[in-house]
Amino acid sequence: MKAFIFSLAIYFTISVSASSQNAEHILKKMDDTILAVKDKTADAELETTNTNTGKGNIKRAFLMQKGSDRKIFRYTYPQSDKGIATLIVPDAVYLYLPMFKKPKKITNMAQSNTFNKSAFSLSDASYLPYSMHFTPTLKETTGTDYILELIPKKENIAYSKLIVYINKKEHYPVKIEYYDKKNEKIKEASYHYKKIGNYWVADVVVMTDHSKNSKSTIKMSNLKINQGLKDSDFTVEKLVPEKK
Amino acid sequence: MKNIAEKVVNYKWHVLTAIALITAFFVYELRYVQVDSNIINSLPANDPVVKLFNEVGAEFGGNEMGMILVEADDVLMPQVLDDIKTITDTLTGIESVLSVTSLTNMMTINVENDDFQVHNLINENNYPRTKQQADSLKKVIAKNNMVSGNIISKDATATMILYTIKDGTDVDSLSTVVMDKIDALNIKTKHYYAGAPFLRKYVDSIVSYDLRTLIPIAFVVIALILFLSFHSSRGIILPLLTAGLSIIWALGIFTMMGLKLSMVSNNVPIIILAVGSAYAIHVLNRVNQCEEKEKNRKIAKAYMFMIIPVSLTALTTMVGFLSFVFGAYLNMIRDFGVFAALGTFFSAVLALTMVPALLAVLPAKTRREAKRKIDPGKSKMKKYLLEPLSKKVVRRPKRVVLGWVIMFAVSIYGVFILKRSVSTSGYFKKDHPYSVAERIMSEKLGGSKPVFVVFKGDMQSPEVLKAMMETENYMVKSPYISGAQSLADVVANLYGAFNDGDVKIPDSEGMIGQLWFILGQNESLNRLVTPDHDKAIIIAKYIDNGKNSVKDFEKYMKDYFKTHKSKNYTIQMTGMPFVNAKLDHNLLYSQIFSLLIAIVFVIGIVSIMFHSFLKGVIASTPIIATIGILYGIMGLVGISLDIVTVLVASIAIGIGIDYSIHFISHFNHSVKRLNSVPAAIEETILLSGRAIMINFISVSAGFLVLVFSNLVAMIYFGILIALSMLGSSMGALTLLPSIFLLESKEYRKKETD
Numbered sequence: 001m002k003a004f005i006f007s008l009a010i011y012f013t014i015s016v017s018a019s020s021q022n023a024e025h026i027l028k029k030m031d032d033t034i035l036a037v038k039d040k041t042a043d044a045e046l047e048t049t050n051t052n053t054g055k056g057n058i059k060r061a062f063l064m065q066k067g068s069d070r071k072i073f074r075y076t077y078p079q080s081d082k083g084i085a086t087l088i089v090p091d092a093v094y095l096y097l098p099m100f101k102k103p104k105k106i107t108n109m110a111q112s113n114t115f116n117k118s119a120f121s122l123s124d125a126s127y128l129p130y131s132m133h134f135t136p137t138l139k140e141t142t143g144t145d146y147i148l149e150l151i152p153k154k155e156n157i158a159y160s161k162l163i164v165y166i167n168k169k170e171h172y173p174v175k176i177e178y179y180d181k182k183n184e185k186i187k188e189a190s191y192h193y194k195k196i197g198n199y200w201v202a203d204v205v206v207m208t209d210h211s212k213n214s215k216s217t218i219k220m221s222n223l224k225i226n227q228g229l230k231d232s233d234f235t236v237e238k239l240v241p242e243k244k
Numbered sequence: 245m246k247n248i249a250e251k252v253v254n255y256k257w258h259v260l261t262a263i264a265l266i267t268a269f270f271v272y273e274l275r276y277v278q279v280d281s282n283i284i285n286s287l288p289a290n291d292p293v294v295k296l297f298n299e300v301g302a303e304f305g306g307n308e309m310g311m312i313l314v315e316a317d318d319v320l321m322p323q324v325l326d327d328i329k330t331i332t333d334t335l336t337g338i339e340s341v342l343s344v345t346s347l348t349n350m351m352t353i354n355v356e357n358d359d360f361q362v363h364n365l366i367n368e369n370n371y372p373r374t375k376q377q378a379d380s381l382k383k384v385i386a387k388n389n390m391v392s393g394n395i396i397s398k399d400a401t402a403t404m405i406l407y408t409i410k411d412g413t414d415v416d417s418l419s420t421v422v423m424d425k426i427d428a429l430n431i432k433t434k435h436y437y438a439g440a441p442f443l444r445k446y447v448d449s450i451v452s453y454d455l456r457t458l459i460p461i462a463f464v465v466i467a468l469i470l471f472l473s474f475h476s477s478r479g480i481i482l483p484l485l486t487a488g489l490s491i492i493w494a495l496g497i498f499t500m501m502g503l504k505l506s507m508v509s510n511n512v513p514i515i516i517l518a519v520g521s522a523y524a525i526h527v528l529n530r531v532n533q534c535e536e537k538e539k540n541r542k543i544a545k546a547y548m549f550m551i552i553p554v555s556l557t558a559l560t561t562m563v564g565f566l567s568f569v570f571g572a573y574l575n576m577i578r579d580f581g582v583f584a585a586l587g588t589f590f591s592a593v594l595a596l597t598m599v600p601a602l603l604a605v606l607p608a609k610t611r612r613e614a615k616r617k618i619d620p621g622k623s624k625m626k627k628y629l630l631e632p633l634s635k636k637v638v639r640r641p642k643r644v645v646l647g648w649v650i651m652f653a654v655s656i657y658g659v660f661i662l663k664r665s666v667s668t669s670g671y672f673k674k675d676h677p678y679s680v681a682e683r684i685m686s687e688k689l690g691g692s693k694p695v696f697v698v699f700k701g702d703m704q705s706p707e708v709l710k711a712m713m714e715t716e717n718y719m720v721k722s723p724y725i726s727g728a729q730s731l732a733d734v735v736a737n738l739y740g741a742f743n744d745g746d747v748k749i750p751d752s753e754g755m756i757g758q759l760w761f762i763l764g765q766n767e768s769l770n771r772l773v774t775p776d777h778d779k780a781i782i783i784a785k786y787i788d789n790g791k792n793s794v795k796d797f798e799k800y801m802k803d804y805f806k807t808h809k810s811k812n813y814t815i816q817m818t819g820m821p822f823v824n825a826k827l828d829h830n831l832l833y834s835q836i837f838s839l840l841i842a843i844v845f846v847i848g849i850v851s852i853m854f855h856s857f858l859k860g861v862i863a864s865t866p867i868i869a870t871i872g873i874l875y876g877i878m879g880l881v882g883i884s885l886d887i888v889t890v891l892v893a894s895i896a897i898g899i900g901i902d903y904s905i906h907f908i909s910h911f912n913h914s915v916k917r918l919n920s921v922p923a924a925i926e927e928t929i930l931l932s933g934r935a936i937m938i939n940f941i942s943v944s945a946g947f948l949v950l951v952f953s954n955l956v957a958m959i960y961f962g963i964l965i966a967l968s969m970l971g972s973s974m975g976a977l978t979l980l981p982s983i984f985l986l987e988s989k990e991y992r993k994k995e996t997d
Contacts, residue, residue, distance in 0.1 A: 080757030097758040105359040
């Protein structure tokens, strides 16, 4: 009997460990898929809609991105926003309003609720690579996806857990659900990926924020990847257009 | 008549079964009784001031904000800030709460060189620990006009935690949740609930409490008076049963009509109890007095005598109540009239159906019970009140009339100094938490009455924003406004932040357009501008210090609007002070209108009843004199005319006229029989006087139960109705006979001799 219980305990320990290793492996592969794209440029369209009223607005911008933490948006639409540019670099956000000439650092403002009305939050983007910030558990496997539960490794992450749906074949995220500290689902991101060369790149992301009743959609066109962008392309000076 | 009387008696079981079934149906309907004390819902929705006020509430969410006020010697001390944070966090954790603003979560923007720094107004990890640190923080806060005097008082002894509510939320249920959660925290710092949601919550709970407690008290008080008056069990049970069922029937139909109880109509059950029991008493009395020996014939005969007087007195009382249906500005006053008129109608119907049917079913009175009947000839009331009164009236009618004239003349002065009040704080007793909260808001946080100036136009246009800024400055420099905020403020400050502290509205539309890139992200701006940027408001706080006149302020603003017109924008103004002013004006207008309706109809009915217009007018003299004196007393002792006390006059006419009707009916019979006016008056005062006095005592005692209410206006209402009953009963027993005597040929002949 003792031998049986011991065997059972060993079996469960091994299977839990195997499941954990498997989950970590899957999450690592997802990180690798996302981070395989070193840089990209695209014409981005950001549509924000209030899910209660159905009202919303559309902004268009030219996007330059390097890794996950360096981005420049140069706005082209609407007319009033034309020429406005934002720069996101690690730990700082800058805004350039052409009529006021000089860029301003708006890091705190951008991170606080006073700035970011769209459902996308700057901190969500900072969780890459996920395997560094979360401990995964494989909850389920469907015909097409792995479903992982990610528990934050540190307290300072705003969520109690994430549920991530990962494409089994190509290892890109299909859907991420965000749960607050009360364990209630507050946000949900859905991704559409397209293949460019050997890389999978998200060209449509839909983020629904249940707590704010808002839905934001980013659609990318003219996507170009791995063009060798440098860190020096993402400086405050680059926000101000060069005089012709 | 005889036919109806016989049918009621012969079909007694059918009548009682039908009444039981109808009662069961209405009891079932009582499950749907609702209370709504929102005065805004009660205002006529098509009134332009109300319409704009409701539009602003819907578009900018300004009308349904909850507030928790915290008061302490210094709200910036750590233990108080901890309590504020606990309350803030608790509110934030409530599902239906959209946003919470307090000292502990407010953000401020500082610009240092080219760096916009957004940080907490008060650092959670670095609360002031000493008085010096608190004083230093006070100085920092004092520079921030959006916070100082609005969120925290200038002396830092009071602060508010403000929350907004998600669309589609049941605001009243949320208020209960908020109160329960915060009360469960057992916070030691003094805190109070304020704002429209809590005002309704407090009024609703008082209305429900009053309904639960005052009705049983009124039942006991009236039962006691009936016992002392009639000394018989059926003398107590039948009137109370009639009134009780009338309350159920009236409330049942009232609910089926989709109407809701309010702080005005919650006193109706007590009114029905006091007024409605009288009809059953009259029927019962008449049956007892009837000489017939066979029970059923006795009842039928008494019924024939009573059907007309009961119907007519019920009709005059109903007219008093129904005058509100046609004259009232507030829906809750109209609903009061409907409910009370229904109750009166059913009281009369049940007194004329259920009471005779029950008497026909019950065994005839035992000898012992019959012996208990008090001989009016031996009563103390007769000895100490009615006899001296009748002698006085018959001997000195001129003095009696002169006495009334003097009282009336003195009262005229009181009428001129009568105040009107539509203030919400006046609903509660002075030590009620809401009264304290209103006082804190008014004395320390710039007042609780917002004024909204609505601009329609392009909110990216420098012209529109500059006009808004100018209007705001014009308002703030007046003695009427303690502080204001608007979209123009935000744009000017943001421009200053981007332009080396030059706080102003930029001249360039392009610049404003680019500032909108940031402004458009700011969710809290929803309180100041619509998502389409085509409408924005200035929110200002009106100083309601008792000296300011809303009319003067309105004129001050309208003068400005006249000279500041543009084809590119329109300006409109609304807010609680204007709604209150409109309410105040219409309260007076509707009072006069209701009173006129009541007087005209009552005189008309009484004139038809006595086949003489003169008698109709004379019958109304005591009650009209009483109303004049009543308003005089209100003016002299400082009781304001408010949404509840405004009801007194018309109700007093409806009920009080019954004393005159009873007196004149008896007098007409007596004068024919005795052929002498003085003798007829003496007999009427002695015989009808007793019934009138018992009715006055029972009705007044019923109304005086309202002094136990927690609503100040209801207390005054009870006292004033009791006073008017005293006036109209004494008027019927002194003024009316004096007029008849002075008018009589006998008296004139005596005077000539």
